[in-house]
């Protein structure tokens with residue numbers, strides 16, 4: 001397989017999809033993001049693309065739903081012409097012991113007929129590295145990082161083989177960094193040896209982009225690879241400038257439903273500069289319409305006094321906010337997603353044209369409610385974070401940043417707008 005093949009990806013959340021699409025775009029691949037399961041007609045618009053990412057919302061969904069949608073998305077991509085499928089999950093391996101990373105990888109092995117697939121969560125540009133199978137977030141092992149407190153999938157272990165083993169029907173192997181440093185042929189030989197010994201999902205260490213380039217070369221003929229978005233940076237770069245998105249006239253808003261620590265810092269920094277309000281989860285639970293309308297009114301008042309300034313609406317300002325909200329019921333996270341979804345449609349109707357949305361699940365809920373089906377990828381703001389453009393179900397053109405919880409610079413909510421020309 002040459003470097004110039006069609007690539008398709010199935011991503012388990014919307015921010016993850018745009019993260020990968022940004023990395024492919026940065027390597028010069030013309031990339032589209034399709035939100036939700038595509039219908040057959042969508043393929044007609046993709047003839048010019050080198051890569052297509054289907055964004056699903058399956059990370060925290062039931063395993064049955066995740067399997068069904070991932071396989072249908074994979075089948076669509078293969079029919080479109082994808083020669084290699086990329087199973088994109090989170091660089092912090094977000095999942096529970098029941099899945100969904102393992103079950104989806106197993107199903108895509110069957111779909112593609114692949115006899116094995118690498119497992120590469122590493123994304124060194126964002127501080128995710130894997131050494132001897134252990135996943136680090138910056139200088140902390142995963143289970144000591146802020147991911148230990150994630151409201152949907154707290155991470156309890158840092159060993160990727162140990163995390164994956166209870167989730168998959170297959171045995172799990174490991175190719176350590178020492179082998180990666182010997183180059184692509186050594187990696188290929190190690191993968192073949194694991195396969196012969198019956199191990200079909202094989203974690204490969206990577207701590208730098210050079211390691212990712214070795215893994216990418218070693219796996220260029222494989223029908224399936226799995227990982228965070230970092231592996232995409234291992235591809236040789238093509239000489240094509242990314243599309244540059246321009247401002248869409250209208251108002252600006254930041255919707256942050258992310259519970260991650262990096263987002264809490266971004267919220268704290270933006271609160272010093274932007275008009276802001278926190279979603280009152282108890283009030284929303286009591287009377288959803290009234291709380292959405294309070295936030296909408298407040299936003300419109302702020303726009304009136306400064307039309308060019310973004311307004312920030314957030315749900316977590318401090319870790320205690322999550323603890324407090326949890327007392328309101330098991331389904332509180334889902335309810336908060338619905339709150340942001342309703343608010344987004346109300347804001348779009350009220351004149352918002354540019355959105356920075358924080359949180360993978362939150363982004364999924366917001367873009368689904370706006371009825372955006374496809375995103376163009378524009379300029380990158382920081383690793384994994386790009387400007388995107390799409391059209392809502394009722395025909396409004398909007399710009400978006402969909403920010404994964406732990407990504408983005410601290411001033412993203414304030415300075416990110418400057419990235420638009």
Ligand SMILES: Nc1ncnc2c1ncn2[C@@H]1O[C@H](COP(=O)(O)OP(=O)(O)OP(=O)(O)O)[C@@H](O)[C@H]1O
Nearest residue numbers: 258259260315322325333336337359360361362405
């Ligand atoms: N105050 C809160 N209390 C409890 N849950 C909350 C609160 N605010 C947001 N949530 C929920 O927590 C989840 C956060 O997940 P989301 O994927 O949006 O962002 P994240 O935590 O940054 O994760 P990721 O790294 O995947 O982007 C969502 O389901 C959201 O509705």
Ligand SMILES: O=C(O)[C@@H](O)C(=O)CO
Nearest residue numbers: 016019090091228360404
């Ligand atoms: O890989 C990552 O860390 C992100 O793209 C993501 O999936 C977080 O939602």
